[in-house]
Amino acid sequence: MKLPTFKSGIHPEEFKYFTESLAIEILPLPKEVFIPLQQHIGAPCKPLVEVGDVVKVGQVIGSTEAYVSSPVHATISGSVKDIERYLSPIGIRAEMIHIVSPEESDESPESEKTNNKIDWTSLTVVELKNRIKNAGIVGLGGAAFPTHVKLNPPENKPIDTLIINGCECEPFLTADHRTMSEMPEKIFIGMSIIMKVLGVKNGHVGIESNKPDAINSMQKLANDYDVGVVTVKTKYPQGAEKMLIKAINGRKVPTGGLPMDVGVVVHNVGTAVAVADAVLSEKPLTQRVVTITGNGIKEPKNLMVTIGTRFSDVLEFCGGLIDETVQVIMGGPMMGIAQYDLSVPVIKATSGIVCTTDYKQVEPMACIGCGSCVNSCPMFLMPTRLARLSYIRYWSDADKMGIMNCIECGSCAFVCPSAIPLVQWIRVGKRKVYEIQCDLVV
């Protein structure tokens, strides 16, 4: 049987065996957390607390009036020690609220108020939207786009399909996989809520074929919720929005467009769970599932981590790094960000922490025109040409060749036999073209 997929793409080794059969464990609450005021795409929040204030779990500590934004919440109870710029895992110094819990705190992460579960079907769409917005939910797949913005499509863009992204095409990561295996019901409830908010009837969950147990557990419940579970081919980057839409209903998002242009909204499985939590128990997004994996960590684990916990605390719980570890990456190895300082906190977009001992520097050679990058590019660009145009600073030519359509999946740099940093140069070019476009507007 031919599984639905998209054209081109790559097959990196999966490395999922570290954690794919390990149940999600709960990380004990840390003694201190660092909560960045901006953990999403959009306007940063302004702090609502001051140094010395006492905060409780789930209290809003930062928000803003801007529409494309998402509030942040205290993830432990304690007092605000300081509000300073700390190093963030995305590589910049960002303003963070540093909360320290009192010594005698006996709080445990399970103490969530699950008693007041409500029947969400009685809530109106506006109430549902508000709950999702107030819970500070952002896309948990890694991009961290505020979820409530996606749930408010403009009126001229009718939406008819919701796709829940359970592909998890990044090597190593198994957070979504374990979520689907262990809490399919929550995913389906979250999905139904999102479908009600959007007013759509079609719902699909796309799962790559390398997660048979997740497909099984999801399929068992799918009929009860009247949604489809679609097994898609295991291929990178199957989890990219545009590729997944192409695989599931064959629609092509136009260049420069968004999924809503073809009537589709895509959410990650983790986001669906967060939506269910937000609506059912009014629990804001204070925790998320993180895969701690790789051959550089003593005990790989899937962990429910409190947002704001330092990487070093998380890694310590997993036995710590082995001595040979040379790289720690936030996210997957294809699109993740390498860290040099382990005091950075887990943020809403942290889907995994990959610790690896394998790093070998490869000296780039000249392009030999093999065409591997052209054949692997899921967006059908010519990466070698775009990288070259960036390198020689021909920004407008790069723009004409479609550099802004690059989704930065990294397939080109992965397959390049000459080890040319293709996607890296394309990123430089994209940024430059973007700056030039902004200048032209001003």
Added chain:
Amino acid sequence: MNDVQKKIDEKPDPRKKLIQPEKILIINSSPHLHTSKSVPKIMWSVIVALIPAMAMSIYYFGLPAVWMISTCLITANGTEIVMNYMKGEKITISDGSAIITGILLALTLPPSFSLTSAALGSIVAISLGKHIFGGLGYNIFNPALLGRAFLQASFPVAMTTWSYPITSKYSTVDGVSTATPLGSFKFEKIFTEYSDLLTGNIGGSLGETSAIAILIGGISLLVLRNADWRIPLSLVSSVFIFGGIFWLINPNQYPDPLFHLLSGGLLFAAFFMATDMVTSPITPKGGWIFGIGIGLLVVIIRLFGGLPEGVMYSILLMNGVTPLINRYTRPRIFGESK
């Protein structure tokens, strides 16, 4: 702005107390995974794929084939080292590309060709064919074919003096020179048997005679994805179709398409010369155009040109067009409107 940054930098970092051991971690930009393929690996797999053709050439033509291949190999690599030295760069013979050029050039030469001229050809192939453009990856024309074109222009008689393989039933004791199947058809209208064409028991260049040995190596290249399958496929089928059209028009004057495929250097060139990554288009559509273009030119030169064989010039011509093909066959971006 600078003052602000300074202030930030000067501020005592409260994290300093938090960090326990200083562990040195490498940071780089994603992706952090890389394929196991590399340029030397691709080149070496091409060399391995050339082994059947080399073995057959030694089997058919004996020691002269060994001398020819080793002469070209040594001079090609020697030139590479000299060129590296002159350009002030690292020695690049380990990437295998000079080895390939040497073997390819040797296999396209007549068995009785003088070794000195072959060495000269190798020097031209590596220096003028490759390094003058900037080295591997920058050359416009296939270096081995450029070297061969140089020899063809300089030694036209020696380049078309063929001898029969030592195993051939046509061979005579004194080893008089003979014609290739293409030549004998073009000028004397004599057909060669298909079985001899397949096994290579015919007059011709060292490595180009045995279709079976070429196919074994060529298909291994395609299976391991070290060559673009579109190029050999489109090249061979376009020769078959265009050659077939002329054969249908006048079977007495033009050879049948199968003869086109099996004779001359066509198969060898289709699998090993045209698929040279550097000088062939990078786009999928470009591969088709490139192959079809070569096929068309081959048929035209073979049937209407002054030479019996036209594969070399066809490929060199299409090499020159490759940048244009790349430009005009840019794939349509995902979601781009028609």
